[in-house]
Amino acid sequence: MVETLEQFLPHPLLAIIMHAALPMVIVFPYVLFAVWLERKVSAHMQDRLGPMRTGGWHGWSQTIADMIKMIQKEDIVPSRSDKFLFKFAPFLAFMGAYAAFAVIPFSSEYIGAHLDVGAFYILAVTSVVTLSILMAGWASNNKWSLLGAMRTSAQIVSYEVPTVVAVLSVIVATGTLNLMTISEMQTGTIFNWLIFSNPFLLIAFVLYFISSLAEVNRTPFDLPESESELVGGFQTEYSGMRWGMFMLTEYADMLLVSLLGSVLFFGAWNSPFGDFMSGPVWGVFWMVSKGMFFIFVMMWLRWTLPRLRVDQLMDVCWKYLIPIAFINLVLVALWEMLF
Amino acid sequence: MDLYAIFFYFFGLLTVASAFVVVFARNIVHSAFALMFTFFGVAALYVLLYADFIAVTQLLVYVGGILVLIIFGVMLTTKVFSVEVKTGTLNVLPATLFTAIIAGMLIFVFYVTDWNIIPDQEWDTTVYGIGALLVNDFILPMQVAGVLLLVAMIGAVMMAARERSKS
Numbered sequence: 001m002v003e004t005l006e007q008f009l010p011h012p013l014l015a016i017i018m019h020a021a022l023p024m025v026i027v028f029p030y031v032l033f034a035v036w037l038e039r040k041v042s043a044h045m046q047d048r049l050g051p052m053r054t055g056g057w058h059g060w061s062q063t064i065a066d067m068i069k070m071i072q073k074e075d076i077v078p079s080r081s082d083k084f085l086f087k088f089a090p091f092l093a094f095m096g097a098y099a100a101f102a103v104i105p106f107s108s109e110y111i112g113a114h115l116d117v118g119a120f121y122i123l124a125v126t127s128v129v130t131l132s133i134l135m136a137g138w139a140s141n142n143k144w145s146l147l148g149a150m151r152t153s154a155q156i157v158s159y160e161v162p163t164v165v166a167v168l169s170v171i172v173a174t175g176t177l178n179l180m181t182i183s184e185m186q187t188g189t190i191f192n193w194l195i196f197s198n199p200f201l202l203i204a205f206v207l208y209f210i211s212s213l214a215e216v217n218r219t220p221f222d223l224p225e226s227e228s229e230l231v232g233g234f235q236t237e238y239s240g241m242r243w244g245m246f247m248l249t250e251y252a253d254m255l256l257v258s259l260l261g262s263v264l265f266f267g268a269w270n271s272p273f274g275d276f277m278s279g280p281v282w283g284v285f286w287m288v289s290k291g292m293f294f295i296f297v298m299m300w301l302r303w304t305l306p307r308l309r310v311d312q313l314m315d316v317c318w319k320y321l322i323p324i325a326f327i328n329l330v331l332v333a334l335w336e337m338l339f
Numbered sequence: 340m341d342l343y344a345i346f347f348y349f350f351g352l353l354t355v356a357s358a359f360v361v362v363f364a365r366n367i368v369h370s371a372f373a374l375m376f377t378f379f380g381v382a383a384l385y386v387l388l389y390a391d392f393i394a395v396t397q398l399l400v401y402v403g404g405i406l407v408l409i410i411f412g413v414m415l416t417t418k419v420f421s422v423e424v425k426t427g428t429l430n431v432l433p434a435t436l437f438t439a440i441i442a443g444m445l446i447f448v449f450y451v452t453d454w455n456i457i458p459d460q461e462w463d464t465t466v467y468g469i470g471a472l473l474v475n476d477f478i479l480p481m482q483v484a485g486v487l488l489l490v491a492m493i494g495a496v497m498m499a500a501r502e503r504s505k506s
Contacts, residue, residue: 012342013342016342082366082368082369085368085369085372115391116391116392116464116465116466117391117392117395117466120392120395120396120399121395121398123399123403124395124396124398124399124402124403125398127398127399127402127403127404127407128375128402130403130407131372131375131402131406131407131410134407134410134411134414135372137414138368138410138414146414149414150411150414150415153407153410153411154411156407157404157407157408160403177466178464
């Protein structure tokens with residue numbers, strides 16, 4: 001892909017920048033769509049209509065209008081805050097979320113970087129989002145923000161353990177950390193997908209999904225910004241486009257864990273019907289639609305389940321998810337050895 | 340200058356500059372956040388040496404683990420319990436002496452070592468090699484490190500549990 005771009009562009013650096021910017025083409029329209037979808041899904045689940053007016057058909061351009069409004073807003077920086085860190089945190093958050101897209105195979109022909117340590121890289125680089133939330137919470141100089149940031153780091157550090165072990169189960173089954181190789185191994189029909197290859201990988205997927213919800217701070221684990229207790233959590237002091245960057249990060253993170261889930265368990269860019277509807281462009285279609293399905297499930301859960309308490313959150317992680325994840329890892333390895 | 344050199348100097352500069360901020364910042368939280376860029380720069384230098392696994396491990400362990408814990412600790416002490424963290428300079432003379440000795444040793448080693456310059460080439464994946472070595476030739480060091488970490492973890496749990504039973 002980089003080589004093809006290099007033929008058209010005058011400088012190799014330009015080709016690299018182009019190549020790196022390609023996931024943006026998916027991430028930005030996706031965020032605009034997903035915010036609208038979230039409002040629609042929540043509205044219909046509560047027997048409301050949601051945004052209906054902007055743009056005509058079911059308020060389709062509501063998020064575009066919201067974004068233009070946010071860009072125009074005054075950039076408010078609290079006078080007692082740590083100004084540099086306060087301004088820098090939203091960008092760092094998006095950097096962390098976006099960097100992880102580098103190793104997601106969007107189609108059989110496009111992956112940002114052919115890393116042999118792809119899965120490992122994603123787990124490592126997303127921790128930057130944690131740091132940015134800590135930075136935002138500390139720099140705001142506000143008790144709510146600080147408490148929200150504290151909760152985030154405790155939560156993400158804890159839930160990283162079951163996520164890593166669930167991902168490790170897949171690595172044990174496939175024997176590679178390269179996400180492109182994992183995708184290629186699942187070529188064929190729906191029965192070649194890893195989730196059907198090993199009964200314990202199904203359990204691993206459930207563990208992965210639960211703990212990835214906590215990793216991206218979605219309900220029922222959205223304690224970092226629980227509005228009923230902490231006003232707005234770490235983003236209390238943020239407004240306008242800086243707040244918009246956090247929103248962008250949250251939705252980009254949701255897409256990331258959904259895409260990683262579909263790569264690891266649901267056949268990545270492979271069509272479920274074998275050769276029917278498969279190819280590089282269909283690959284992008286399948287990848288994005290699988291991702292969108294899990295995002296819909298996340299929205300569904302958000303408007304169905306109540307939020308956990310802090311102690312319940314830690315109990316779920318350390319007393320249930322982690323022991324199950326480790327036993328499951330051993331069972332996956334055993335199944336792979338025997339069959 | 341080719342791209343490789345540009346990237347090398349960029350990340351080298353990033354590492355050194357952020358390390359200066361770590362040392363000279365008056366605010367300890369600024370130091371901690373600057374440390375993140377140092378770790379990033381070092382990880383990028385590993386990438387430029389084709390050590391992808393070590394680069395990612397560097398990110399995971401230092402940025403994802405140690406740095407989050409450092410900042411967590413610093414924030415807990417300064418903002419929640421309002422303990423002043425001292426950032427003054429003390430023991431200027433011995434500190435200067437020791438850093439000068441260490442710097443001198445490093446520069447000496449740098450000039451004396453017969454550096455093995457490997458031609459710029461595509462490298463095979465390192466993960467399989469590291470994995471095979473860890474469970475064959477280096478199984479004992481790995482197990483010892485694992486036991487050490489386990490002991491440290493049990494120790495940490497013991498300390499935390501004792502503090503709770505007192506209150």
